[in-house]
């Protein structure tokens with residue numbers, strides 16, 4: 001054992017191509033979102049997710065925050081997403097499907113920031 005069989009090698013190559021495709025789709029999505037074509041951006045995100053699932057490839061960390069977990073919409077704060085910071089959490093409210101997503105606000109390893117820092121005092 002130790003040596004990878006033909007099948008395993010092929011799988012590695014497929015995974016590499018899949019992750020390349022995902023990053024291309026992500027770039028395209030960003031471009032479309034900037035030019036205001038949100039449905040296209042969402043569609044690219046959907047395709048990237050589909051490729052990730054099919055080839056068992058992890059999506060980049062930034063992907064998670066760019067798309068709504070529930071409806072898959074490309075998130076643009078102020079346009080289709082409301083973002084608020086409260087009690088050390090970033091709350092993202094999707095205006096398309098109403099889904100609320102919270103994640104901790106981490107600054108330089110500190111798990112939460114004080115409210116006085118938020119107010120600039």
Ligand SMILES: [Zn+2]
Pocket residue numbers: 068069070071072073094095096097098099
């Ligand atoms: Zn949503």
